[in-house]
Amino acid sequence: MRTYLVTQSDHSLDRGTADVVRAAIEGGVDVVQLREKHATARERYELGRELRELTREADVPLVVNDRLDLAVAVDADGVHLGDDDLPVSVAREQLGDGAIVGRSVSTVEAAREAERAGADYLGVGAVFATRTKDVRADDAEIGLSRVEAIAEAVEIPFVGIGGVTSENAGDVVAAGADGVAVVSEITAADDPAAATRRLRAAVEDRRVEA
Amino acid sequence: MRTYLVTQSDHSLDRGTADVVRAAIEGGVDVVQLREKHATARERYELGRELRELTREADVPLVVNDRLDLAVAVDADGVHLGDDDLPVSVAREQLGDGAIVGRSVSTVEAAREAERAGADYLGVGAVFATRTKDVRADDAEIGLSRVEAIAEAVEIPFVGIGGVTSENAGDVVAAGADGVAVVSEITAADDPAAATRRLRAAVEDRRVEA
């Protein structure tokens, strides 16, 4: 889980999300999360089925943001949950042991709690202040010291998210993250495949072996 | 399915939705739909579990708006889906034959299509222009003639929704609806139990026997 793409068509320079995902796969992305915050469930369902084909062909895991029913409907590998979503325990119950269940956290305590609740991985952030407009007030910058603290506190893998670029991705994994998750760094890149390769190289370069 | 309550705490005069549902049950409501448009999934999950206890005790079906996963999580009897939600076929697949699957429609064609897709009942509307502020642009008034046309077009039961009061509920069932669904007429009533009884009496009075 070194490079993790979170989709958002309105940060994709008028390219379709499927095209961005295709390019990210070409660049070696490890995980794709279907987010599309502003789309209806029906739209995400249609898009999710398309992404499932692409990711399955490439053997790349697909997780769905927020909704278990959507994850089941598109035959995704799992879900990614936040504070406002259904609990990890409910996801585990509905999706089974084989599903990937991820959880967004920003504190050591929340990271420990998510691990105890059975999350398979964490999204930790916002590591840096993000450049995108639709950041929620609680997406405050947690910084690299918090990444270090969470790396010490939990055993499950995690990606750093929030303001991550190929410039600072190395610092994030050097602080203990297993990889990085990005939206715009890939979706809004001139060349999403090249951006993914750059990100991947930055992570490989300074990744701490567990 | 004569009286059908759709919950919305911000149209409930600062009363909790659980209190409104308790009163509606006392007044003889036939179905409760957990909607709460402005709440997070986590909030609806907590509230849904509370409503499940109340409705189960009273033997009143509980359906959840939009989300199949939430319906499963609170052990609801089914879901209610709109144009922006997952398709009826996906709901049937995930929830099984025993689940109640409802569908919002506003045209004869959509009503026929939902029936073909396996919906158990329809919410037909908006029958009248609604008084609430957060009505979507496509919630245009369809009128009683459309209710009549849909009653002729489909076999499955349906409730008329949108601007329904105890004053006009009789006209809606006289036009062919099996019952009426309301938000504010119950949630914002001085006495929600009495409002439910009034509505029920209005429906009984002019209901067309199938």
Ligand code: NI
């Ligand atoms: Ni409202």
